Amino acid sequence: MNAILNSKTFQIYFLVFLALLIFLGRQLDTGIPNFDDAYYAQKAKEIYESGNLWVVKLAGSPDFANPPLTFWCMALAYSIFGVSSFSAIFFPALFGVGVVVLTYRLADYFYKDSWITFISPLVLIFPGIFIDSSRRAMVDIPLAFFVTFSMFAFLKAKNHKQWYLVFGLATAGGILSKSVLGIFPLAIVFLYLFFNRQWKEMVNPFLLAGILIALGLGFSWHIINWIQFGQNFINTHFGVLILDRGFRGSAHIFNFFGYSMDFLRNYWPWLPFALIGLYKFAKKGFVEKDENSILLFLWPTLIFLVMSTSKNHTLRYVIMIFPALSIIVTKTFSDWMDPYWKEKVLRGLLVTACLTALFVNSTPFQVKVTLAESSKEVRHLATIIKLNTPQNEKIGNFKLSQWNPKHAMLFYADRDLENPVTKREELFKRLHANPKKFWLSNSDEFKSLNSEFPDKFYLIMGNSKYVFFTSSQNRAQVNYDFSGMKIPNVK
Secondary structure, three states: OOHHHHOHHHHHHHHHHHHHHHHHOOOOOOOOOHHHHHHHHHHHHHHHHHOOOOOOEEOOEEOOOOOOHHHHHHHHHHHHHOOOHHHHHHHHHHHHHHHHHHHHHHHHHHHOOHHHHHHHHHHHHOOHHHHHHHOOOOOHHHHHHHHHHHHHHHHHOOOOOOHHHHHHHHHHHHHHHHHHHHHHHHHHHHHHHHHOOOHHHHOOHHHHHHHHHHHHHHOHHHHHHHHHHOHHHHHHHHHHHHHHHHOOOOOOOOHHHHHHHHHHHHOOOOHHHHHHHHHHHHHHHHHOOOHHHHHHHHHHHHHHHHHHOOOOOOHHHHHHHHHHHHHHHHHHHHHHOOHHHHHHHHHHHHHHHHHHHHHHHHOOOOOOOOOOOOOHHHHHHHHHHHHHOOOOOOEEEEOOOOOOOHHHHHHHHOOOEOOOEOOHHHHHHHHHHOOOOEEEEEHHHHHHHHHHOOOOEEEEEEOOOEEEEEEHHHHHHOOOOOOOOOOOOOO
């Protein structure tokens, strides 16, 4: 590499600037999806509005699904930028930048090779699964950050034992981001010390203190909610949301290979090199007793195997192994390539990275989830819905699903949807009982309904997907005067 590309200062500034452009580009008005972004963003909004940091709520009711650290970060962004889609994704994107930087630092720690150090974060960023996850208001990238930071702190603790305390704090961050999935660093470190026969290190006072910090601080939200809500919290969080969804009940005979299929579909062109690299790292670690190889092998392998036993397979759940895989892939490349081909690969990835940043920020093309407009129909109706309905009043739901667009409605319009009414007879019954009630329905369904009963309904506003309506009797009460309302509500 030439002098500029070989400069660590250039490399780190380039990676940070690149990641910011890709992760935050075109985020100001594209919106966020109903699943699962608006679900998380709404929880953060209710923390922000209530000021209660420890009781996570959804639609005003306690929700025990997720620990609050990511929501705290989103709430902080709301306090700085206002409640918006951009604020919801701001800190997850910054955590994605943090993962890129930590991958760079880890590669430099392991190999002190400028090419490996620079290429590893680029392999991490591409293919698009990491980009897509870093552009969403989700908890998976924050978890990946804390897992990666935990591994970095553990390595630093080899020379400075106080870093075990940072290791504990980072692990606590992972637990406070995604509950029990955050304890993987403890398991990886235990197996690493076990296979390297570092028995004395297992009882190092700083390490034990770090573990206590990880468990005590990490499970603080669980303890507080258990004290306040009792067995209901335990049954819901650990029983229904973790054991039932993840492990209890029957699963398909080939369920264990679900993540393997996900990688076969989504981890190209790196997959063959990752598999070959894992074999080489296992051989070098367990046969040749190379400590770094053992750690880099255990990190993705342990998480992959444990997560594969779950019934619920989603690739972003294991995105915390991508930093290790990117270093393994890059080291495998490095061992095979001569300087000429290394230069070609570097320039190719740099061109790809720059074109990607340009594509995200300078074109209107809609690709994947985060480069397409999301919840635009809900956002279109949100202001008129908010204008016409009291804050605590639920909106009727005619033939929409129970959960879609429930979360987007909560986030953009501050209004909750009732459980769906699926039969016309029930709709007429409820309209008769409460003609002043407001309803949301599918556009096609409303057109069919209104064509048969033209005098029964009043269309307030509609678009290609949803219709906001009420009874004809309530027409005079419909308000279109926005002069006393700040608009738009939420972008």
